[in-house]
Amino acid sequence: MAKLQLCLILFATIGCFLSGLQVRAMTHIVGGSYGWRLPSANISFYQDWARPRNFTAGDKLVFLFTTGLHNVVEVKKEDYDECTQKHVIKTYTNGPAIxxxxxxxxxxxxxxxxxxxxxxxxxxxxxxxxxxxSSDGGGLFGIITKSSSSSSSADSIYSLGMLSGLLLALMMIINIIFFI
Known part of the structure; x- marks a missing residue:
């Protein structure tokens, strides 16, 4: 029994250290369920969508569109402001584009x-x-989240630290019940 307790303590300790790891990459569906198409009423739709979100290096943007009906062109600021394509960085013609x-x-x-x-x-x-x-530092028992306005469960990732924290709590309860 002592060896099992020692193994559980070791596992819980390692998990607590691992809970400090931070998730960096997220996938953002541009425009949410609306996708990448001409906004029907709100000309600032995509800026409104982006405003509450945090984007970090390593994240991915997914532009959902039908090939042939739309495309995505990464441009310089001047082209963005003037809706021109004089300084194209990259063009994505097949949808969805990542x-x-x-x-x-x-x-x-x-x-x-x-x-x-x-x-x-x-x-x-x-x-x-x-x-x-942009990461919040791990959270309680290693729950790792990334700051974003999205509240879906896909935006939260439970780390090994979560499991080890729960095992530590369970081990303490077992010790209280059986050994005290």
């Missing part, structure tokens, strides 16, 4: 099939932070 945010800074995306799409609000600008600045 863009990995590899470096901090400002990123600008437009639909480049027609100026009417971009001028109609089908454009997105985001600020990407360094990958180590």
């Amino acid at each position: 863009f990995e945010l590899t470096k901090p800074g400002d990123h600008f995306f437009i639909c480049g099939l027609s100026n009417q799409f971009c001028n109609g609000g089908q454009k997105l600008s985001i600020r990407v932070m360094n990958g180590d600045t």
